[in-house]
Amino acid sequence: MKVEQLYTKCIAEAAYYIESEGEVAIIDPLRETEPYLKMASENNAKIKYVFETHFHADFVSGHVDLANETGATIVFGPGAKTNYDVHVAKDNEEFKVGKLTIKVLHTPGHTPESATFLLFDENGKPYCIFSGDTLFIGDVGRPDLAVKGDLTQEDLAGMMYDSLRNKIMPLPDDILVYPAHGAGSACGKSMSKETFSTLGEQKQTNYALQEQAKEDFIKVLTTGIAPPPQYFPKNAMMNKNGYTNIDEVMEAAKIGLNVDSFKEKAQNGALILDVRHQDEFRQGFIKNSINIPLDGQFASWVGTLIEDIKANILLVAPEDRVQEAVMRLSRVGYDNTIGYLEGGFEAWKTASNETEAIDQVSATELVSLIANGAKVLDVRKPSEFEAEHAETAINSPLDYLNEGLGDLASNETYYVHCKSGYRSMIANSILKKNGFKNIIDIKGGFDAILEEGNITITEFICPSTKA
Numbered sequence: 001m002k003v004e005q006l007y008t009k010c011i012a013e014a015a016y017y018i019e020s021e022g023e024v025a026i027i028d029p030l031r032e033t034e035p036y037l038k039m040a041s042e043n044n045a046k047i048k049y050v051f052e053t054h055f056h057a058d059f060v061s062g063h064v065d066l067a068n069e070t071g072a073t074i075v076f077g078p079g080a081k082t083n084y085d086v087h088v089a090k091d092n093e094e095f096k097v098g099k100l101t102i103k104v105l106h107t108p109g110h111t112p113e114s115a116t117f118l119l120f121d122e123n124g125k126p127y128c129i130f131s132g133d134t135l136f137i138g139d140v141g142r143p144d145l146a147v148k149g150d151l152t153q154e155d156l157a158g159m160m161y162d163s164l165r166n167k168i169m170p171l172p173d174d175i176l177v178y179p180a181h182g183a184g185s186a187c188g189k190s191m192s193k194e195t196f197s198t199l200g201e202q203k204q205t206n207y208a209l210q211e212q213a214k215e216d217f218i219k220v221l222t223t224g225i226a227p228p229p230q231y232f233p234k235n236a237m238m239n240k241n242g243y244t245n246i247d248e249v250m251e252a253a254k255i256g257l258n259v260d261s262f263k264e265k266a267q268n269g270a271l272i273l274d275v276r277h278q279d280e281f282r283q284g285f286i287k288n289s290i291n292i293p294l295d296g297q298f299a300s301w302v303g304t305l306i307e308d309i310k311a312n313i314l315l316v317a318p319e320d321r322v323q324e325a326v327m328r329l330s331r332v333g334y335d336n337t338i339g340y341l342e343g344g345f346e347a348w349k350t351a352s353n354e355t356e357a358i359d360q361v362s363a364t365e366l367v368s369l370i371a372n373g374a375k376v377l378d379v380r381k382p383s384e385f386e387a388e389h390a391e392t393a394i395n396s397p398l399d400y401l402n403e404g405l406g407d408l409a410s411n412e413t414y415y416v417h418c419k420s421g422y423r424s425m426i427a428n429s430i431l432k433k434n435g436f437k438n439i440i441d442i443k444g445g446f447d448a449i450l451e452e453g454n455i456t457i458t459e460f461i462c463p464s465t466k467a
Helices: 034-042 061-069 153-168 200-204 214-221 232-241 244-254 259-267 276-283 298-305 319-330 346-350 364-369 384-385 398-407 422-433 445-452
Strands: 002-008 013-020 024-027 046-051 074-075 094-097 099-104 115-120 127-132 176-180 271-274 311-314 337-340 359-361 376-377 388-390 413-417 438-442 457-459
Touching: 002 074, 002 153, 002 259, 013 034, 013 099, 013 176, 024 376, 034 061, 046 061, 046 094, 099 153, 115 337, 153 214, 176 200, 214 364, 214 413, 244 337, 244 376, 259 311, 259 337, 259 346, 276 422, 276 457, 298 422, 311 319, 311 346, 319 337, 337 346, 346 422, 364 445, 376 388, 384 388, 388 445, 398 422, 413 422, 413 445, 422 438, 438 445
Parallel strands: 024 046, 046 074, 127 176, 271 311, 311 337, 359 438, 376 413, 413 438
Antiparallel strands: 002 013, 013 024, 094 099, 099 115, 115 127, 388 457
């Protein structure tokens, strides 16, 4: 028996490879099929099933392409409806993979069709569960993504309560819990950085598995949920209805464009996406381009901030990373990369085209600027800001910056920071693209502000529970 977790940190997603006696099952694969095909080939095995725990909202799964390439059967939980051929399993239905057995447990709550897959080893002993977005390590899936018709998030939270207690908690404590996501995913509120655990440990530490009334559980689960990123429903529909073959997406993006062709396509409405490191971007970039660096949670920020999932995209990237950028865009359904700038930004600059740059100040320089009334713009998440922030700072979270632009004055000078610099440069590029002229980056972000020590910090003080 071979069970392997394939964890992709940049989107906090876990896929799984299960093999026995030359037969393979893949659970929740990423868009690219090559890693799974390679693993099966290296082990002289054949992919028999592709199991999907639910219609994913935060990434486009590779189930359709993988099934088309291998002849594998796609398996969803009860109630799933798709526009392509699948096997919709019954609750408690079992599937054989070599000497292993995979049992489908219908566990609605995150979505109505959500399923948990229970794996029995060669001896028929329960070994692990692949819990999808039903049970995370330290958390459970959010109940607001599949709200429609008469179904409310409270209804789904109630289903989650029942699924956990009737289907998962009765299982043996020593089985492993393999979820679909870890910390950094927006599919839950407080996931652990650990990517697997035992059910017994989760029963002890996971708030959702503690003894509590159903009404209390529903209240906890539906309180404090941030709005989902705008691309979530779009990805869910792609997973439900199908999508363009990944090889076609990759091939269409291989076009190297000279400066004139690149400029023409940009003038015709294509979006310029600069994926260089934030420090490179700050020193010089093409006007109206958006910077989302590859070395970070690139795909999720693209999905959060680029509202048109069908936008034609022009890349500014090191040529040896163009294909990586296109692949990571495709993971969240941005399939219309129409080319990249040959020679990168330097080619644009050499051709004497218009460029911009963003000034930067140190935290030490910021001290006197604040004393003279400088406006500090903190683009961290509300929870980060509430925990502690520079006393005079304004919070405009990057996640909602597009919606919040109207609350800012385009003629003001803003000193912008996040925690360390990645998110603030994304914010700077969006502000510049939207006509904000006087944007200055704070080097080192809030980490540097704290280290400086001479800037007044407002901290959240927990109210005393004493009488």
